Amino acid sequence: MTHLPSYRWRYMKSNIHKNTSLRLRHGASLVLAITLAACATPDKGVNVPAAICNAAPDTSQTQYIIGYGSLMQEESRKRTAPKAGPSYPVVVQGYRRGWFAKGGSVGFDTTFLGLVADANSQLNAVMYQIDAAEMALTDKREASYCRQSVPAEHLTALAAEAPALKGQLWIYVSKPEGMATVSARHPIVQSYVDIFVSGCLEQEQRFGLKGFAQQCLATTSDWSRHWVNDRIYPRRPFIYQPKARQIDALLAEHLPEYFAHIRLEAGQ
Numbered sequence: 001m002t003h004l005p006s007y008r009w010r011y012m013k014s015n016i017h018k019n020t021s022l023r024l025r026h027g028a029s030l031v032l033a034i035t036l037a038a039c040a041t042p043d044k045g046v047n048v049p050a051a052i053c054n055a056a057p058d059t060s061q062t063q064y065i066i067g068y069g070s071l072m073q074e075e076s077r078k079r080t081a082p083k084a085g086p087s088y089p090v091v092v093q094g095y096r097r098g099w100f101a102k103g104g105s106v107g108f109d110t111t112f113l114g115l116v117a118d119a120n121s122q123l124n125a126v127m128y129q130i131d132a133a134e135m136a137l138t139d140k141r142e143a144s145y146c147r148q149s150v151p152a153e154h155l156t157a158l159a160a161e162a163p164a165l166k167g168q169l170w171i172y173v174s175k176p177e178g179m180a181t182v183s184a185r186h187p188i189v190q191s192y193v194d195i196f197v198s199g200c201l202e203q204e205q206r207f208g209l210k211g212f213a214q215q216c217l218a219t220t221s222d223w224s225r226h227w228v229n230d231r232i233y234p235r236r237p238f239i240y241q242p243k244a245r246q247i248d249a250l251l252a253e254h255l256p257e258y259f260a261h262i263r264l265e266a267g268q
Contacts, residue, residue, distance in 0.1 A: 053146035053175075054139055057132050062167030065138060066090065066150060068097050068125040069113035070192070071172075072199030072216075077128070080141045085129030088162035089203045089212060093154045095171065096121035098221035099188055101144065102180035110189045111182045113196060113220070114145070114174035123219040124212060126203060127155070127162070127169065135170075145172035159207045182224035190229040190262065197250060198243045213246075217254050225261040 057063050067087065070076045077084060094117060101114030130138070139147055152165040182188055200216035203209060232240040241247070251259045 064169045066171040070195045081134035087126035087128040089158040091156045093122045097123045111186045124215045142172045144178040148173045182226045187226040194241045197247045227262045230265045
């Protein structure tokens with residue numbers, strides 16, 4: 001399993017406090033409360049919840065989904081849940097994000113971001129309110145994953161505007177049969193990386209969270225040189241992906257050993 005080189009993430013670990021006063025939106029930088037390592041160690045005693053798949057939500061409680069991949073990007077999220085509430089940045093303990101979710105095609109396909117329970121890991125993500133009907137639609141969208149309950153104590157909000165961590169919190173965990181290793185036949189594709197990283201940049205810019213997008217890379221494992229650029233107009237990528245320059249700059253700086261080997265899809 002390929003991990004980010006540890007020497008790139010020698011950052012001091014800050015204590016996470018739920019009631020920390022954050023100066024956001026007004027040019028102030030946020031000291032992000034998460035160890036910038038792909039396999040950072042959270043507080044001792046984190047109990048990963050049992051895998052109960054797609055349990056019926058208690059409609060008497062407020063419902064929240066925690067998005068860590070394509071669901072981090074507003075445009076992508078709204079395609080499935082147009083009535084969903086605004087997203088807020090959070091840190092989630094007890095899980096590891098990585099490139100190990102396989103697509104559904106029997107032929108050539110791509111590898112997506114997945115999530116596994118891991119008491120020694122944490123990641124940054126977003127949380128947003130959703131109703132039961134749109135949760136059911138999201139379950140269909142994420143059919144190769146298992147929607148699983150997350151205890152509120154596993155989350156720390158990074159924005160002062162975030163709602164109280166009450167109600168039911170859910171996250172989509174990879175099913176064992178839905179996991180695979182990145183390969184030439186099932187590579188990482190740039191169009192999906194763009195959705196993921198642009199969602200991270202949205203949070204960074206909206207809430208003044210300096211370094212939030214960098215953390216998205218640092219807390220994601222299993223990067224691979226099996227990575228293809230499938231963007232439309234790859235020589236003028238900003239036409240298709242407005243944040244292309246920002247995304248590529250992040251990738252080139254923080255994942256140089258992989259970025260240098262991204263190849264264009266055949267025929268481009």
